Amino acid sequence: MGELLLSGGRLVSASEEFEADLLIREGRIAAVGRDLESAGEVKDVSGLLVMPGGIDTHVHLEHPIDRIGIETADDFFSGSVAAACGGTTTLVDFALQRKGDDLAPVVEARRALANDKSVIDFGLHVILTDIREETPAQMREVIDEGFTSFKIYMTYADKYVDDASLLRILETNADAGGLTYLHCENDCAVSHLIHSHLSRGETEARFHAPSRPPVVEAEATYRAIALAEITGARICIAHVTSKRALENIERARYEGAQVVSETCPQYLTLTDACYSHADEAAKYVCTPPIRSMDNQEALWDGLRRGSIQQVASDHAPFGFKDQKLGAPDFTKIPNGVPGVETRLSLLYTRGVASGVLSRSRFVQLVSTNPAKMFGLYPQKGSLAIGADADLVVFDPTQEAEIRHTDLHHNVDYTPYEGMPLQGVPVMTFSRGELVSEDGDLVKDAGPLKGRGEFVVRRPVPPELDFSALF
Ligand SMILES: [Zn+2]
Incomplete structure (x- = not known):
């Protein structure tokens, strides 16, 4: 690969924007x-913006949902194609x-699967579900191989990690530089509420939301922060959706807690x-559920104030007609919405074009902060000389409308149908x-399949102060 010059654009990084040319040589910014x-x-x-490509640290491609015996509908090929068409590069x-x-063996098998299919670079978190005597040593082993973050579910029967096990994980990561990435909901409370609804015959999709109210999220978020403090570990709270959970995070960060957090476009726009x-509700069944407008407004405030550090998609695609519709009760509807392709344009439209966020704040939220938090920086998420030339060129004036038929995911709907974009x-x-060009792949899919490479991520550098990361 030789040279490529992007001429006359407006470069936008996490800290500044200015008119300049950008020269790419051998795949890097030269x-x-x-x-x-x-x-x-x-x-x-x-007339166009040149920014670091999107980094989406929360996607579920060909992800097995053992409790219902199905997988998410995108594989590493279709999911990475959708990502690339939406401006995401990792x-x-x-x-x-x-x-x-x-x-x-778990990480090796998964790396091989993704490696054969992904069109863009990728990393992998490890979901820990079985904490045994040998787990801390095994965590250190995979950290050395570039799998430096561990997803922990505080709910879901098949993935649930109790507090004793969570403490051991946090303690290991505090020492080894691994990052603990948490899904925070109180499992006992969720089970109790689900049982209450089902026993009253409240089985329809809409009862998914009251079975997982904000207090359930807020309690587990507080507990995760407390356990992290006890061990000195740094944590990232996945998909924050509610004002109450966010208040716990803000208060802790103000006091210096090493906690960062994420929200997702579905919680910012729906x-x-x-x-x-009733006949559409299943489309929007995701966990945590979509909240009230009050909560949505609190999340936007959090993005502005710097208490939320990243916007990831939590892309968990399931077909509406063939996978979500017709479940016997709301607990059998697979949880998740598609969104890997629409993340950047939605956040730009609602955030930047509407005047709420600066362009540099946008770059922080979709690219630079995730790179820093998850051990990809400055190879990714940066416009510095020597960084990978993973770039998105954005047209800030182009108006469009989200239509499922324009998207590349392998499902039959988008939750954002008809939403205007600028x-x-x-x-x-x-x-x-x-x-990708103009929202589509540049050439036949064949040659691109499998060109993406596994990125060896690094442990969180000790000097990175999470409480000061905006
Ligand atoms: Zn998720």
């Missing part, structure tokens, strides 16, 4: 400045440890009114190679 010259290809990007998916599994149409990705470069 120079940034005015009037650069190149013997290679030149692309005129005047995914971090999950390797699931089932009861009795050792970690090394409200619980989506559950009021600002869309027009080019996506992965290590200097143009993979």
Whole structure:
């Protein structure tokens, strides 16, 4: 691969924006400045924004849902194609440890699966579900291999980790530099509430939401922060959806707690009114559920104030007609919504175009902060010389409308159908190679399949102060 010059664009990083050319050589950023010259290809990007490509650390591709015996509908190919078409250049998916599994074979199998299919670079978190005597040593082993973050579910019968086990994980990560990434809900409370609804015959999809109210999330969030403090571990709270949970995070960060947090586009753009149409409600069944407008407003405040550090998709696609509809009760509806392709344009539209967030704040939330938190920085999430030329070129003036038929995921709907957009990705470069243009793949899918590489992530650097990361 030779040289490529992006000429005349407006570069937007996590800290500044300015007009400059950007020169790519051998897949990396080689120079940034005015009037650069190149013997290679030149692309005129005047009037467009050049930003670090999106990093989505929360996606579930061909993810097994053992309790209902199905998988998410996108595999590493279709999911990574959708990501690339939406301006994302790195995914971090999950390797699931089932009861009795050792970690090394689990991560190896998952890496091989993704490696054959992904069109963009990827990393993998390890989902820990079975904490045994040998687990801490096995965690250190996989951290050395570049699997530096561990997802813990404080709920779901098949994945649930109790507090005693969580403490051991946190203690190990505090010492080894691993990051604990938590799904926070009080499992006993959820089970109790589900039982109450079902025993009253309240089985429809809309009862998913009151079975997992904000207090359930807030309690577990507080507990996770407390246990982290006890062990000195750094944590990331996945998919914050409620004002109460966010208040716990803000208070702790103010006191110096090493906690960062994430929210997702579905919680920033939808409200619980989506559950009021009986025949559509299943489309929006995700966990935690979509909340009220009050909660949505609190999340936007959190993004503005810096108490939420990243916006990830939690892309968990299930077909509406063939997987979500027709479940005998709401607990049998697979949890999740598709969103890997629409994340950047939705956040840009609702955040930047509406005047709530600066462009640099946008870059922080979708790219630079995730890179820092999850051990990808500065190889990814940066416009610095020497960084991978993972870039998204954005047209901030282009207006569009989200339509399922334009998207590349392998399901039959989008929860954002008909939503207007202002600002869309027009080019996506992965290590200097143009993979997507105008919302579509650049060439036949064949040659791109499997070109994505596994990224060896690093432990969280000790000097990175989570409480000061905005
Ligand atoms: Zn998830």
